[in-house]
Structure formats: C-alpha cells, structure tokens
Amino acid sequence: VSTRFSQIGSLPKLEDTDLNKVVDESVEYFQRRLPQFGGRVLLRREGRLSNPVIFNRDLLGWVLENLIKNGIDSLRDGKGTITVTVMDNPAGGAAIRVTDTGKGIPSHVGNKIFEPGFTTKKRGWGMGLALVKRIVAQYHGGRIRVESTSPHGTTIGFILPDARSGKTGVL
Numbered sequence: 001v002s003t004r005f006s007q008i009g010s011l012p013k014l015e016d017t018d019l020n021k022v023v024d025e026s027v028e029y030f031q032r033r034l035p036q037f038g039g040r041v042l043l044r045r046e047g048r049l050s051n052p053v054i055f056n057r058d059l060l061g062w063v064l065e066n067l068i069k070n071g072i073d074s075l076r077d078g079k080g081t082i083t084v085t086v087m088d089n090p091a092g093g094a095a096i097r098v099t100d101t102g103k104g105i106p107s108h109v110g111n112k113i114f115e116p117g118f119t120t121k122k123r124g125w126g127m128g129l130a131l132v133k134r135i136v137a138q139y140h141g142g143r144i145r146v147e148s149t150s151p152h153g154t155t156i157g158f159i160l161p162d163a164r165s166g167k168t169g170v171l
Contacts, residue, residue, distance in 0.1 A: 012056040012139055017163070019049050019094055022057055023086050026064035030072075030082075040079040041072060047087040052163035053094045059135045066128045067098040067156055073121065074102025074154065092162030097147065099155040111146055136160070 016022070027045040034041050064084065071082040080101035089095040105113060105120070112118050114133040119126035136142040136158045144158035 012059055014054045014056050014140065016055055016057040016060075017052065019053055019055065019060070019086060019096075019160070022055075022060055023064060023084060023096070026061055026068065027084055029065065030068050040077075041075065042081045043068070044081065044083045046083060046085040049086050049088055049094050051088040051093055053160045054163045055140055055160060056135075059139060063132050063135050063158070064096075064098070066132050070128065071098055071100030071102060071154070074100050074104075076103055080153075089159050089162075092165055093142075094160045095157060096159070097155050097157040099153060101153040104151045104154050105146060105149040107149075113146065114144065 023045060027043060030043055034043060068082055068084065072078075082101075083097075083099045085097045085099070087095050109118075109120060113120070113129050115126075116130040117126045118130075133144050136144045140160050142158055142160040144156065147155040147157040149155070
C-alpha cells in the first residue's frame with residue numbers, strides 16, 4: 001500500500017510488460033478471499049493479451065483490485081459473478097473490462113463515479129475510482145468509462161495504449 005501511495009503525485013515508472021500476469025495476480029488475490037463470501041461469489045478471468053503495453057505493475061494492480069472490490073460490493077445479497085476480461089484492443093494496446101452482476105449504477109450518476117469525493121456507498125470517501133481514473137488516464141495515457149450499466153450489472157472498461165505508438169484507439 002505504501003509503495004502504491006508513494007507513486008501517486010509523482011510520475012511512476014512504466015516498465016512492466018506482462019499485463020496477463022498482473023490480471024492473473026489480481027484475480028488470484030481475490031480468489032483466495034472468496035471463501036469469506038460463503039461460495040456466493042464467482043470470480044472469472046477471461047481472454048489473453050498479445051499486444052505490447054507498458055505499465056506500472058503496482059498501480060495497475062491497484063486499479064484492478066479497486067474495480068473487482070467495487071463489483072463485489074455491488075452484488076445483491078453478496079451473491080453473483082465478477083468477470084475480468086483482457087484482450088487486444090483492435091487499434092493497439094489493451095482493453096480490460098470488469099463486469100459484475102450487481103445492482104448497477106443509477107442512470108443519473110453515469111461517469112460521475114470517477115469524480116473525487118463522489119460515492120454511492122454509505123461508507124467511504126469517494127476516492128477509489130477517482131484514483132483509478134488518474135492512474136489509467138494521467139499515468140498510463142489510457143481511458144476509462146462505464147461501458148454499460150443496468151439493474152442486472154455494470155461493465156467498466158479501460159484501455160491502455162500500445163507500447164510502440166502510445167495510441168489508445170477507441171473505447
């Protein structure tokens with residue numbers, strides 16, 4: 001945690017290249033904690049990345065953990081599915097999606113969830129997704145958005161640029 005926080009506010013080194021491994025590690029981290037949910041949460045990992053990307057391992061792990069945790073928090077009665085999908089972005093780079101089968105985001109909220117201090121939870125400061133956006137956009141040159149939301153779940157997607165061109169393409 002201290003390593004992650006020390007990189008906020010400074011330019012982190014983008015030196016890692018195995019995004020598949022970071023996604024696997026983040027999913028495995030939560031898989032080890034799923035028994036505390038009584039077998040009511042299914043966490044799936046789908047897809048593989050072959051496009052080259054460079055990123056900061058600590059900060060991107062934080063992004064994934066935050067999105068997975070928010071997905072788990074959104075599940076009705078603590079039961080449902082979280083799916084983390086990583087794939088090649090057709091324009092280069094990576095496309096990552098975290099999909100949950102939770103209650104969704106109210107329509108009037110939209111992308112406000114990425115604003116500092118905004119929260120739909122009863123507890124918390126509303127900084128998690130604001131930091132996620134900063135890590136993706138400012139530190140990695142990517143883009144993040146709510147791709148879809150309904151009373152049956154939400155998908156938040158982000159893209160990271162191609163390591164060769166720095167272009168992110170369309171999300």
